[in-house]
Structure formats: structure tokens, C-alpha cells
Amino acid sequence: MGRFRIRVEGIVQGVGFRPFIHNLALKYNLKGWVLNSPDGVLIEVEGEQAPCFLRELKEDPPPLAVVESLEVEELEPVGYEGFQIRSSRTEEEPITLIPPDVATCDDCLREMRDPSDRRYRYPFLNCTNCGPRFTIIESLPYDRSRTSMKRFSMCPDCQREYRDLNDRRYHAQPVACPKCGPRLFLKEGEATLFDEEALKRAKSLMKEGKILAIKGLGGFHLACDATQEAAVLELRKRKGRPHKALAIMVSDLETAERYSSLSPEGKKELISWRRPIVISPKKERTPLAPSLSPDNNRIGIMLPYTPLHHLLMEDFSALVMTSANESGEPLVSSNEEAMEKLSGVADAFLLNDREIVQKLDDSVLASFPQGIQVIRRARGCAPSPFKLWGKFPSILGVGAEMKNTFSLTKRDYLFLSHHIGDLENWESFEHFLSSLEHLKKLYRVEPEVIAYDLHPQYLVSQYAQSLDAEMKIPVQHHHAHIASVLFENRDFGPVIGVSCDGTGYGEDGAIWGMEFLLSRLNSFERFGHLEYVPLLGGEEAIRKPWRMGVSHLLNCEGGSLALPRKVFPAFERELEVLQSQWRKSFGSPLTSSAGRLFDAVSAILGFSGEITYEGQAAIILEREGEFGKNVFPLNFPNKGEEKFILDPSPLIREIAYRKLKGEDPRDLALSFHEAFARGILEACSWGRERFGVRKVALSGGVFQNLLLLSRLLEMLKENEFEVLLPKNIPFNDGSISVGQVAISCAKLEEKCV
Ligand code: ZN
Ligand code: ZN
Ligand code: FE
Numbered sequence: 231m232g233r234f235r236i237r238v239e240g241i242v243q244g245v246g247f248r249p250f251i252h253n254l255a256l257k258y259n260l261k262g263w264v265l266n267s268p269d270g271v272l273i274e275v276e277g278e279q280a281p282c283f284l285r286e287l288k289e290d291p292p293p294l295a296v297v298e299s300l301e302v303e304e305l306e307p308v309g310y311e312g313f314q315i316r317s318s319r320t321e322e323e324p325i326t327l328i329p330p331d332v333a334t335c336d337d338c339l340r341e342m343r344d345p346s347d348r349r350y351r352y353p354f355l356n357c358t359n360c361g362p363r364f365t366i367i368e369s370l371p372y373d374r375s376r377t378s379m380k381r382f383s384m385c386p387d388c389q390r391e392y393r394d395l396n397d398r399r400y401h402a403q404p405v406a407c408p409k410c411g412p413r414l415f416l417k418e419g420e421a422t423l424f425d426e427e428a429l430k431r432a433k434s435l436m437k438e439g440k441i442l443a444i445k446g447l448g449g450f451h452l453a454c455d456a457t458q459e460a461a462v463l464e465l466r467k468r469k470g471r472p473h474k475a476l477a478i479m480v481s482d483l484e485t486a487e488r489y490s491s492l493s494p495e496g497k498k499e500l501i502s503w504r505r506p507i508v509i510s511p512k513k514e515r516t517p518l519a520p521s522l523s524p525d526n527n528r529i530g531i532m533l534p535y536t537p538l539h540h541l542l543m544e545d546f547s548a549l550v551m552t553s554a555n556e557s558g559e560p561l562v563s564s565n566e567e568a569m570e571k572l573s574g575v576a577d578a579f580l581l582n583d584r585e586i587v588q589k590l591d592d593s594v595l596a597s598f599p600q601g602i603q604v605i606r607r608a609r610g611c612a613p614s615p616f617k618l619w620g621k622f623p624s625i626l627g628v629g630a631e632m633k634n635t636f637s638l639t640k641r642d643y644l645f646l647s648h649h650i651g652d653l654e655n656w657e658s659f660e661h662f663l664s665s666l667e668h669l670k671k672l673y674r675v676e677p678e679v680i681a682y683d684l685h686p687q688y689l690v691s692q693y694a695q696s697l698d699a700e701m702k703i704p705v706q707h708h709h710a711h712i713a714s715v716l717f718e719n720r721d722f723g724p725v726i727g728v729s730c731d732g733t734g735y736g737e738d739g740a741i742w743g744m745e746f747l748l749s750r751l752n753s754f755e756r757f758g759h760l761e762y763v764p765l766l767g768g769e770e771a772i773r774k775p776w777r778m779g780v781s782h783l784l785n786c787e788g789g790s791l792a793l794p795r796k797v798f799p800a801f802e803r804e805l806e807v808l809q810s811q812w813r814k815s816f817g818s819p820l821t822s823s824a825g826r827l828f829d830a831v832s833a834i835l836g837f838s839g840e841i842t843y844e845g846q847a848a849i850i851l852e853r854e855g856e857f858g859k860n861v862f863p864l865n866f867p868n869k870g871e872e873k874f875i876l877d878p879s880p881l882i883r884e885i886a887y888r889k890l891k892g893e894d895p896r897d898l899a900l901s902f903h904e905a906f907a908r909g910i911l912e913a914c915s916w917g918r919e920r921f922g923v924r925k926v927a928l929s930g931g932v933f934q935n936l937l938l939l940s941r942l943l944e945m946l947k948e949n950e951f952e953v954l955l956p957k958n959i960p961f962n963d964g965s966i967s968v969g970q971v972a973i974s975c976a977k978l979e980e981k982c983v
Pocket of ligand 1: 359
């Protein structure tokens with residue numbers, strides 16, 4: 231009967247780890263102690279069942295804990311009596327982590343469905359193990375009086391549970407019941423209905439094909455019956471969102487599996503307490519409306535995560551549940567705002583009187599060849615703590631303009647904010663500011679170092695430069711992308727960083743995108759990129775992919791209009807203007823963007839001339855490529871000597887001619903993906919030969935293209951590269967703030983080898 235000393239590192243403080251250890255020790259009848267120390271949690275246990283204790287600790291730690299390392303040492307027994315939680319051996323104030331919102335637990339669901347329970351069919355029941363958290367917290371320490379539950383005073387029954395150490399609701403701050411808690415109501419025109427009546431009417435409206443605005447945890451959803459095509463089309467029309475995929479909520483796991491091909495890992499995430507949207511391949515022959523995700527072969531599904539959702543889903547197999555916001559603006563979160571801003575969209579409003587303190591979108595994950603990958607971190611994930619490799623002064627990375635997140639550090643913690651959105655207007659910038667103030671206040675930090683993107687036109691970069699701080703660190707966009715991957719993989723470089731991206735400001739003033747960087751955490755050297763082409767008419771070229779097609783075609787044949795005329799006869803009248811723009815490069819910055827090359831190919835193949843949302847042309851190109859059967863070997867050469875410059879002209883020319891000859895555009899789309907992946911592989915091989923580095927790190931939003939990524943990963947593996955990928959940090963610009971902070975830490979420390 232040995233004694234074991236265990237040291238656990240990671241996110242193990244402020245997440246209920248010590249009480250968990252205490253209970254686990256009691257469960258296995260072990261003696262000893264547990265202690266928070268500056269080096270993690272220290273545990274000693276003695277007893278026969280210690281191996282079971284260790285197994286359960288490894289396999290089933292508390293949900294909010296992140297165990298990064300676990301050292302076990304066997305010692306001589308000393309004969310402890312009992313098990314103690316010892317007081318911490320640390321002088322520093324402990325960092326309290328903000329609890330994320332947790333989906334309704336099974337115990338609560340059982341009560342909600344039990345006619346004899348006092349919370350029978352109550353849409354806001356919750357307990358210590360579930361319910362709203364981050365979305366209702368105003369300040370710390372986490373206590374009811376500092377949440378938006380403060381205006382509901384507990385009834386005697388709720389109070390009793392709250393104070394009873396043996397009750398599941400002991401110290402559950404948002405505890406509520408029909409007598410004392412928030413109330414459900416429905417506004418339909420002048421009429422107001424309450425409770426069960428409101429619920430019933432909401433359901434019958436959606437059965438009739440109507441659209442509802444439903445107040446959720448972090449904001450409003452627009453909802454309608456996802457099996458009624460007419461309702462979905464009407465929602466699209468009213469919301470001004472003609473094509474972009476709409477997420478759905480389905481009643482249960484079986485339904486999710488009937489509608490989509492979930493990987494085992496995807497399934498695990500779908501039913502986890504975070505309840506994210508999981509994107510997987512659509513199945514055929516389902517009752518779902520075809521227009522839910524017309525541009526791709528996948529669908530985003532989530533399961534009910536509040537009691538209200540469970541009640542609603544009693545009568546539906548699938549509801550559209552899309553974030554309610556005006557295009558480009560943050561989520562709508564108050565009743566007044568909803569009724570004002572969504573009056574032209576929703577037929578009725580399903581509301582409650584609990585205020586949302588922090589706006590929070592649904593999180594989005596997707597099944598990737600290497601496993602599950604975060605696309606958007608928000609509800610359930612945010613504000614997610616990551617561990618830095620050392621202690622640093624407080625740093626703020628303000629992120630990028632699109633898919634913005636920010637990162638804030640305190641000691642050896644990095645807090646990655648929730649997804650803020652695209653900061654293209656004042657409303658979303660205000661959302662950034664208020665979210666930043668909120669996190670600064672909760673964690674009681676004032677950043678001493680500010681890191682920002684080089685882009686002179688980013689609102690956040692201008693804001694960062696206007697701040698008072700001891701040090702400001704400008705960071706190149708694609709270096710930040712690669713650094714976010716290095717950070718997540720606990721690597722300092724050197725690596726061959728492959729950024730496969732849409733837009734990022736380069737050190738030479740051009741718009742960079744497809745970049746090959748010999749990267750360390752503290753520095754990089756750009757050893758290759760995609761050849762520059764003019765972004766004809768600037769922003770216009772992003773909204774109209776056919777312009778990128780023209781730009782690439784003009785590049786192929788020295789500015790001649792012959793080929794563009796054949797490929798884009800419909801735009802005959804505009805071609806000459808574009809040609810003169812191309813010649814004078816007036817208002818047309820140069821770009822090495824990978825995203826724009828995908829746009830160009832999509833337009834040349836006739837898939838997408840104009841788009842209604844970012845990335846649409848590339849998404850359609852990917853879908854069509856998935857239908858392709860034949861792969862032609864297309865030429866995508868390197869034309870540099872000192873540098874590796876991928877020249878897209880031969881590739882574009884061949885695709886255009888083959889298309890004009892009448893070859894199947896789907897085969898050409900597939901062949902393009904193949905050639906593009908091979909181009910990246912060759913850049914990596916070139917870099918390996920020159921620098922002796924065989925480790926490759928991949929980042930950039932274009933890698934969300936599965937056809938490209940899976941083929942590239944195969945090629946890299948065949949060629950014996952070691953590949954670093956992100957997992958809990960997105961490929962897209964949601965990763966930029968993490969990279970900015972990681973680079974700043976490295977620069978402050980110059981720790982890199
Ligand atoms: Zn519960
Ligand atoms: Zn009550
Ligand atoms: Fe980017």
C-alpha cells in the first residue's frame with residue numbers, strides 16, 4: 231500500500247479542482263492532502279485504491295480544468311489520517327477564472343419533465359452544474375449580487391436549497407423557480423402572452439412557417455422551422471442573407487446523426503456541456519430545407535442548451551437558430567433593441583426579463599482531417615484561459631479587423647476573448663470596447679504592453695496606438711497567424727510557416743496572403759509568397775470575384791484583353807476600365823492573397839461572379855471540387871531564385887483554356903486544389919533544403935477548405951514533414967490576437983533559440 235505524490239500542471243486553480251480531488255479521495259477511501267502551489271496542484275494520497283484514483287483523475291477531470299502535465303512519484307507510506315485540503319503556499323492572489331455558460335444538466339432536465347416537481351416546465355431552471363455564467367456576470371467574485379440575477383430575490387424554497395450544503399443548488403448563483411425567477415413572455419403585435427401560453431403560441435407560429443426572435447443566453451436567435459423551405463427562404467429574404475449557411479438546432483443526438491455524418495469526435499463535442507455548433511457533412515434525403523446551406527455539402531448543427539430550447543424542441547425535429555443581428559453588427563441582446571431592430575424580420579418575440587450582461591455568440595467547431603477544429607470561440611469556450619510558458623507583464627493583443635478576438639494576459643495566463651466579429655462599423659467596435667472593458671474589470675488587469683496589427687486602416691490598430699502603455703509592439707499579420715500555432719503547440723520555432731490567407735498588411739505595403747515564412751516566435755523571414763497581382767478596384771475586387779479573375783487573366787497575357795473577353799463576355803463593357811486600372815495600378819494595391827486566387831478560379835470556372843458573404847466563391851469552388859472525378863496535372867511553378875515565388879499565370883491560363891474547351895469545371899476545380907497543395911508542398915521542400923527545417927506550421931482562413939487541407943496534409947506526410955496545426959485556436963483571424971501576444975512575450979524575453 232504505497233503513498234503517491236502527484237503534481238498536476240495546467241489550468242487547475244479556480245476551477246473547482248481541490249474539492250474535486252477531495253471528493254475523489256473520499257470515494258476511493260484514500261488519506262492524504264491536496265494543496266495549491268505556484269507550481270500547480272500538489273496531491274499526496276495513500277490507500278489501496280490509489281490506482282483507481284489516478285485513473286479517474288487522468289480520464290475524468292472537472293470540466294473546466296485543463297490538465298497539461300501530471301507527474302506521479304511513489305513513496306514510502308507515512309500513515310496519514312483523513313484527507314485534508316491544505317491552505318495554499320502562495321503569496322500571490324489566486325486568479326479566479328470566469329466560469330463559462332454550461333448547458334442544462336440531466337438532473338435539471340429530469341426535474342423540468344417531472345409534473346410533481348416545483349420547477350415542472352420552468353424554462354429557466356439551473357443548478358450548480360449548469361446554467362448561465364459568463365453572460366450574466368457583472369463583476370467578480372462571482373456572487374448573485376454581481377450578476378443580472380440580482381433583481382430576482384429568492385423565494386424561501388430557493389433560499390433553502392441555496393444554503394443547504396447537501397443540495398445540488400448549494401451556492402448556485404442563478405438559482406430560480408417559477409415563483410421567484412425570470413419569466414417567459416411572447417410579444418406579438420400588441421398582444422402579450424406569458425409562460426406556458428407564450429410557449430404554446432411560439433410553437434404554433436413556427437409550425438405555421440412564421441419567424442421568431444428568441445432571447446437566449448448570450449443574445450437573440452432568429453428561428454423558424456428548418457424543415458419548411460418557404461419559411462427558411464422568407465427568413466433569408468428578411469434578414470438580407472441570401473446564401474450564407476444557417477445553423478440549426480435539432481431535438482436530440484439521434485436526429486443530428488440522421489441529418490449529418492458526425493465523426494466520433496464531432497459527436498462528443500455536440501453533446502458536451504459547451505453545446506457548440508458542429509459542422510459536418512450533410513446527409514442526403516433528409517426533411518431539411520435545401521436552402522439551409524446551399525453553397526456547400528456541410529451543415530452546422532447544435533443541440534438544445536437551455537431549458538427553453540428543450541421545451542421548444544418538443545415539437546420540432548429541427549429549428550433554424552441563427553444569431554440575430556443586422557448585417558455586420560454585433561448580436562442583439564436586449565428586449566428593447568430586439569423589438570426595434572428586428573421588427574421587420576420577426577413575426578413575434580419570445581422574451582424574458584433576465585438581462586444579458588455579456589453578448590455571446592454560439593461557438594462553432596468543424597470536423598477536419600486532423601480532428602475537430604475550432605472555427606469560432608464563444609459560448610461555452612470563452613473567456614478561455616491558456617497557459618503562457620512563463621510570467622509576463624500584462625499584455626493586450628487587440629487582434630485583427632475581421633473575426634476579431636482580443637487576448638489579455640495576467641501573469642502566466644492568456645485569456646482569449648470570445649468572438650467579437652467584424653469591426654467594420656461603430657456598433658461592432660463598441661462591442662469590442664465594452665467586451666475589453668468587461669474582461670479588464672473581471673480580471674483586474676491594466677495592460678502594460680499593447681500589441682497590434684501593422685494595418686494602418688484597422689480601427690483596432692489605430693485604437694491600440696492611441697492608448698497609453700509602456701510599450702507598443704506592431705506585429706505583422708501572418709507572423710501572428712504562425713505564432714498562434716507555435717504557441718498552441720508549445721514550440722518556439724524555427725518552422726516553415728505557411729500562411730494561406732485572404733488579407734493581411736505586409737511590410738512592403740502590399741496585401742499579403744499566401745506567405746512562406748521561416749518563423750520563430752520572436753522573428754520571421756519571408757522566404758516566399760504567391761506572385762503579386764493587382765486587386766482591381768481594391769475592395770470591389772473582394773465583393774466581385776470576377777474582377778480577380780480578370781486581374782489574373784490580364785497577368786497571364788501581358789495585359790491583353792483577348793482571354794478575359796472569352797472568359798467573361800458578360801462583362802465586356804467593364805473590361806476596358808479594368809485593363810486601364812491594371813496598367814496604371816490605380817486604386818489597385820498589389821496582393822499575394824490566396825483567398826483572391828481561389829476567388830479568381832471560382833469566377834473563371836463560372837461558379838461565382840459576385841458574392842454575398844466573405845469566402846463564398848472559395849466555398850463554392852471547394853464544393854464543386856468535391857464533385858470532381860479527374861485530376862489533371864496543372865503547372866504551378868516557382869519563378870524565383872533567391873526567393874520562392876509561386877507563379878499562378880501558367881495555372882490560370884491552363885484552367886481558362888480547358889474551361890473554354892468544354893472540360894468539366896468540377897474536374898478543373900479538383901485539379902486546381904491538387905495543384906495548389908502541390909505548390910505549397912514544393913515551397914516547404916525548398917525551405918527545408920535551404921534552411922534545414924522540416925517542421926511546418928499551417929495557419930490562415932483559406933485552410934478551412936477541407937479539400938485543400940486534407941490533400942496538403944497527405945502530401946506533407948508522404949514527404950516526411952512534421953506538421954503543426956491549430957486546434958483550439960482558429961485558422962482564421964480569430965487567432966491573430968493570440969499570435970500578437972505570443973510574439974510580444976517572446977520579444978520581451980528573447981527566449982527563442
Ligand atoms: Zn442543472
Ligand atoms: Zn424560487
Ligand atoms: Fe488572416
